[in-house]
Amino acid sequence: MVLRRLQDGENMEIYLDVDGVILDFESAFVDFVRAEYIPDLPPDFVLQKWEIGEEFKELDIEAVWNHFVSSDYFTRLGLLVDPLSFNRISGRFPVNLITNLPKDLFEPRARNLALHGLKYSGLYMAGHFDFGIDNYPTKSQVIAQIHQPGEKIVFLDDHPKNCIDIKTNLPESHVYMMDRPHNKGQEDPKWTRVNCWNEFVEKIGC
Numbered sequence: 335m336v337l338r339r340l341q342d343g344e345n346m347e348i349y350l351d352v353d354g355v356i357l358d359f360e361s362a363f364v365d366f367v368r369a370e371y372i373p374d375l376p377p378d379f380v381l382q383k384w385e386i387g388e389e390f391k392e393l394d395i396e397a398v399w400n401h402f403v404s405s406d407y408f409t410r411l412g413l414l415v416d417p418l419s420f421n422r423i424s425g426r427f428p429v430n431l432i433t434n435l436p437k438d439l440f441e442p443r444a445r446n447l448a449l450h451g452l453k454y455s456g457l458y459m460a461g462h463f464d465f466g467i468d469n470y471p472t473k474s475q476v477i478a479q480i481h482q483p484g485e486k487i488v489f490l491d492d493h494p495k496n497c498i499d500i501k502t503n504l505p506e507s508h509v510y511m512m513d514r515p516h517n518k519g520q521e522d523p524k525w526t527r528v529n530c531w532n533e534f535v536e537k538i539g540c
């Protein structure tokens with residue numbers, strides 16, 4: 335068997351956040367709140383904070399969250415990526431998705447990704463927000479278990495805390511932060527901000 339020699343930039347492992355990067359959680363959540371709780375929420379309302387409880391202080395956010403994740407809204411989140419370029423990249427490199435949700439939402443999350451025909455190597459539940467779950471893993475802990483020595487780690491997330499986690503614990507990683515309203519102004523020389531999926535694809539040379 336002849337192994338093709340990898341060229342510069344080809345030996346990558348790509349790790350992607352899901353909400354705010356691949357799936358449009360924010361729009362669906364706002365639509366849900368308008369439909370179920372606050373009918374006069376303006377049509378152009380945009381979440382400015384990552385913590386949804388801070389946005390809707392008048393609501394019992396835990397009850398709203400449970401209602402949302404058991405609704406069809408949650409399994410039909412729209413796409414923020416171009417599925418053609420996504421699947422082209424995942425056909426060429428290992429692409430692992432790390433989503434910051436409780437483990438019991440694995441199946442509905444996988445169903446949402448399948449609805450859009452996205453192909454990927456693995457789906458993991460981890461992140462900076464632990465939902466009060468004991469031993470809920472960080473994203474760097476998950477990556478450390480999958481990572482193949484010598485491969486270049488490329489990481490994309492919209493939460494600065496996850497970007498900091500990766501740079502702190504896997505400092506050789508290449509970290510990109512997806513621009514979202516809630517992370518405006520949070521800059522760090524350790525990561526590269528990208529405005530959209532296509533800009534990320536261009537920056538990693540795919």
Ligand SMILES: [Mg+2]
Pocket residue numbers: 351352353354355491492493
């Ligand atoms: Mg996110």
